[in-house]
Amino acid sequence: MADDMEKTLDITPFDRLQIVRHKNRPTIRDYLPLIFTDFYEFHGDRLFGDDGAILGGVGRFHGMPVTVIAEVKGRDIYENKNSNFAMPHPEGYRKALRLARQAEKFHRPVICFIDTPGAFCGVAAEKRGQGEAIAKNLAEFMTLKTPVISIVLGEGGSGGALALGVCDELAMLENASYSVISPRGFASILWKDATREEEACNIMRITAEDAVALGVAEAIIPEPDGGAHNDPETTAENISEFLAKSLNNKIAKNIDLLLNERYNKFRKIGEFTE
Amino acid sequence: MLEDLFKVVTARFNGDDNEKEKSADASSVPMFKCPRCSCSCGYEQLEENKWVCPECGYHSRISAKDRIAITCDSGSFIEYDKGMSSLNPIDFPDYEGKISAMQDKTGLCEAVVTGECTIHGERCLIGIMDSHFMMASMGSVVGEKVTRAFERAAEMNLPLILFTASGGARMQEGLVSLMQMAKTSGAAARLSEAGGLYITVLTDPTTGGVTASFASLGDIIIAEPKVLVGFAGRRVIEGTIKQRLPEDFQSAEFMLENGFVDLICDRKNMRRTLAHLIRLHRPSQKMEDMTDGR
Numbered sequence: 082m083a084d085d086m087e088k089t090l091d092i093t094p095f096d097r098l099q100i101v102r103h104k105n106r107p108t109i110r111d112y113l114p115l116i117f118t119d120f121y122e123f124h125g126d127r128l129f130g131d132d133g134a135i136l137g138g139v140g141r142f143h144g145m146p147v148t149v150i151a152e153v154k155g156r157d158i159y160e161n162k163n164s165n166f167a168m169p170h171p172e173g174y175r176k177a178l179r180l181a182r183q184a185e186k187f188h189r190p191v192i193c194f195i196d197t198p199g200a201f202c203g204v205a206a207e208k209r210g211q212g213e214a215i216a217k218n219l220a221e222f223m224t225l226k227t228p229v230i231s232i233v234l235g236e237g238g239s240g241g242a243l244a245l246g247v248c249d250e251l252a253m254l255e256n257a258s259y260s261v262i263s264p265r266g267f268a269s270i271l272w273k274d275a276t277r278e279e280e281a282c283n284i285m286r287i288t289a290e291d292a293v294a295l296g297v298a299e300a301i302i303p304e305p306d307g308g309a310h311n312d313p314e315t316t317a318e319n320i321s322e323f324l325a326k327s328l329n330n331k332i333a334k335n336i337d338l339l340l341n342e343r344y345n346k347f348r349k350i351g352e353f354t355e
Numbered sequence: 356m357l358e359d360l361f362k363v364v365t366a367r368f369n370g371d372d373n374e375k376e377k378s379a380d381a382s383s384v385p386m387f388k389c390p391r392c393s394c395s396c397g398y399e400q401l402e403e404n405k406w407v408c409p410e411c412g413y414h415s416r417i418s419a420k421d422r423i424a425i426t427c428d429s430g431s432f433i434e435y436d437k438g439m440s441s442l443n444p445i446d447f448p449d450y451e452g453k454i455s456a457m458q459d460k461t462g463l464c465e466a467v468v469t470g471e472c473t474i475h476g477e478r479c480l481i482g483i484m485d486s487h488f489m490m491a492s493m494g495s496v497v498g499e500k501v502t503r504a505f506e507r508a509a510e511m512n513l514p515l516i517l518f519t520a521s522g523g524a525r526m527q528e529g530l531v532s533l534m535q536m537a538k539t540s541g542a543a544a545r546l547s548e549a550g551g552l553y554i555t556v557l558t559d560p561t562t563g564g565v566t567a568s569f570a571s572l573g574d575i576i577i578a579e580p581k582v583l584v585g586f587a588g589r590r591v592i593e594g595t596i597k598q599r600l601p602e603d604f605q606s607a608e609f610m611l612e613n614g615f616v617d618l619i620c621d622r623k624n625m626r627r628t629l630a631h632l633i634r635l636h637r638p639s640q641k642m643e644d645m646t647d648g649r
Contacts (some may be wrong), residue, residue, distance in 0.1 A: 200567075201597050202587035207605060210615050212566030212586035219540035224548060239524075240567045240586075241538060247537050261524050261533040261564075271526055285529050286445045295444065295530055307370055344541050348502065350534040351495035352442035 095282040098264070099254040100308040102237045107235065109136060109151040109194050110160075115317035116324070117142055117149060125176060129209060132173030133163040134201070135245075137180040139189070143325060148184035148228040150177045150245060151194035154235065166202035171214035174244050178218050185227045190328055193231040193245040198263060202242030215244045215286070222247035223344060223351075228331035232302070232320065233257040233292075249343050250327050252287035252300040254316070256308055259297065260287040296350050368375075391414055409483045414579045414622055416615060418461075418558050419468040419485040422518055426626055427472035427481065427634045432549060436503060441465065445529040453488020453489075453527070463488050465496040466521075469504045471513070475630035479514040480504055486520040493565055494525030498535025503627040504543035505553070514552040514633050519570040533547070536568035543572040552636045553631065557584050557607065557616065570617070575626075578607035578616045 089153040100106070113120055115272055120140030137150045151168065155161030158186065177193075184191045231248040237259035247301060262270070264282035269275040292298035302319050305312035331339060359406035375507050386395045394503035400409065405425050407418045411469030411639035417425075423432050440458070443450045458464060466488040482504045484491040489496070491539070500609035525532040546553055568585055569577075577583060593600055603609055610616040620628050 103564075177577070194540075200592045204604075205591060206601070207585055207587065207592070208611065209604070209611050213571040213615055214565040215586075215626045216536075216571035218542055219568055220544035220547075223537070223541035229455065239533065240526060240564055243533055243537055247541070259530055261529050267526060284445075284447070288532070292530065295534075297530055297534060334429050344519070346539055347538045350531060350538060351438050351499050352444040352528075352531065353495045353499055354435065355439050355443060 083165055084171050089124060093283055094258070094285070094288050095279045097266075097288060098236075098258060098282055099309075102254045103308060103310050105310040107197065107309050107316060109158065109286040110128070111152065111233075111313050112194070112317050112320065113140075113149070116321050117313060118146070120149070120278050120318045123180060126172040128175055129172045132165075132170050134165045134167055134169040134197070135173035135177055137176055139163070139184075140307055142192070142321075142328070145328075146187075146189050147328075148180055148189050148191045149182055149194070152197040152242075152245065154196050159237070161230075164199060167197045167201060167245075169197065169241060170201050170206050171209040171211050174200075174214040174218050177211045177245060180223055181222060181225055181227075181229070186226055188227060190228040190230065190332060191322065193229065193248065195231055195242045195245050195259075196234040196269060197238050198236050199238035200244070209258055212285075215240045217242040219247050222325070223347070224340065226337060226340065228328065228334075229343075230251055230324065230327050230331065232323070233259055233289075233298075238263055244275060247343070249331050249339060249350055250300065250347075251298045252302050252323050252327070253298045254283050254309060254320075255289055255304040258287040259289075259292045260285055296346075376409075380545050381564070387415075389415075405524040407622050411446070412580060412621075414559065414582060416520070418487055418488050419463065419483040420481045422485075423468070423472070423481075424621070426483075426629070427474060427519075428476065432470055432472040432481075434468060436469060436500050438464055439496050439500060441494050441525075441528070442525075444495065445527075447527040450527045457488050461488050465500070466491040466493075467497045467500050468502045473513075473517075474626055474633070477514075477630045479512070479629075479631040479633060479645075480508045482515070484518060484520040484558075484565075486522075489525065489596075490522035491520045492522050492532070492533045493526040493535050493539075495526040495535065497521075497525070498532075498538050502537045502542040505539070505546045505569075506554070508551050509546045510550040512551070514554065514636065515546065516554045516556065516629060517569065517573075518556045518558055519561045519563060519565055520558045521563065521570075522539040533564070536564050539569040540572060543569050547574070552633070554632060556620075556625070556629075557582060557610075559583055562580055562586065562588070574582070576615070576617050576622050577628070578610060578618075579622060579625075580607060582607045584616070590591035596648060 117140035122138040138231040152167045153164040153169040167189045229248040231251045231252045234344040239355045268277040289301045387401045389408040391413040394410040406415045469482040554575045559577040
């Protein structure tokens with residue numbers, strides 16, 4: 082780890098964002114067959130439709146049944162048409178919640194992969210309650226009686242990312258980011274100048290190290306030199322290694338203790354004086 | 356995104372400050388000029404009408420202090436966590452300066468005031484977000500005070516009423532502000548599991564991360580008429596679809612029609628409605644008698 086840190090010391094947060102946005106950056110579709118076996122994708126929220134921006138289903142991890150829920154970046158224009166560039170609508174978040182409840186019923190852990198610029202902003206999303214859908218996930222995942230592990234693969238953008246981020250342990254890929262809003266949006270709001278994206282990026286504290294320092298993430302999963310796209314197989318192995326350790330730890334815990342620890346992980350975030 | 360939202364909000368519902376400044380030019384006595392119907396009236400008359408435009412019924416944005424005055428039984432409000440003030444979790448340049456300037460300007464320590472009170476004699480916990488303080492954006496303090504309100508409601512077995520208003524997450528607190536959404540929603544879920552009653556009153560404007568967390572989690576969701584309620588900024592959506600949105604998009608009425616609000620309630624009926632709803636949620640003697648007799 083120390084070597085990794087030294088190696089990457091001169092990489093700025095903006096440089097990392099470029100790695101994460103690389104056109105060959107592996108997506109959940111690349112990782113799924115490398116990490117899980119017997120995977121079956123399940124569709125639909127049972128209320129409105131099926132959102133291609135969020136994938137979910139059941140499979141095995143090291144032989145153990147698990148539920149997988151993931152935001153889906155497209156690898157080409159066809160995939161992106163189906164996955165809406167990984168920007169979910171309310172039905173995507175509701176599908177995620179449906180599958181999480183299913184996991185709870187059948188005593189399977191939930192593994193979430195976060196990879197989104199943010200929740201979709203549009204008329205249909207507003208009509209179908211984008212705010213309510215995200216809020217409901219935050220509340221329900223907090224009390225979900227089964228272990229939840231989340232991993233940020235690339236961009237973790239705003240509430241659209243957090244909707245899959247209420248978990249017992251959060252890991253970030255080494256170059257991944259997690260932020261309250263996109264750096265462009267940040268610059269636009271605070272300085273009324275979206276072109277100051279790079280400057281925003283470098284002061285927002287959006288890197289994996291920042292997320293750990295702020296108490297939001299617990300682990301950083303190393304990427305190969307230059308980024309995950311240079312060696313998806315090794316990256317998948319690193320993800321599996323983290324998952325094995327984390328799942329072993331969480332499934333051994335008493336569920337009430339686990340839920341209290343999950344609550345307190347978020348409960349203590351915030352800096353104020355009285 | 357939020358910047359665009361604020362522009363639209365300002366255009367649609369001019370803030371009190373602008374109203375005062377504009378009318379000051381016209382005469383030496385400050386008059387309220389309604390941003391909706393452009394009528395003018397004296398501030399005394401406006402106050403008597405609970406800051407609702409006497410001509411068109413526009414429910415103007417009011418301070419937490421004024422909200423307490425028109426909602427709580429006189430003298431019943433006891434404030435909690437009054438002096439809580441934000442630090443600078445991501446070392447954002449001059450955030451401390453911005454906070455202290457807002458504190459001087461508004462007389463508030465932060466964007467939410469919480470406490471307990473009675474409403475027509477009904478004891479409850481109450482929280483009021485004040486849009487005059489950094490558009491009531493949610494940072495560490497809003498997150499902590501709202502979370503404590505949920506936790507106290509569960510501990511004290513009292514109903515909780517939150518008047519929401521917000522531009523969304525507090526940008527200057529970065530990822531820490533995003534996490535307040537999870538923290539408050541988790542606390543709301545725990546109150547719900549404990550069987551507590553939580554009523555949200557959506558006021559102008561309730562948007563972004565507050566809509567996508569505790570504002571949408573009430574057992575009962577009330578909205579004031581015609582207020583702005585939504586997740587994404589109007590301009591952002593217009594940019595996506597390349598056309599103008601209808602005037603009532605993201606209004607309380609739009610949310611009601613789409614199934615995300617239980618009822619719309621005029622400000623003049625709010626106290627009575629809240630007190631009635633609290634009474635309706637008391638354990639029923641009749642129900643208990645029926646159960647005993649079985």
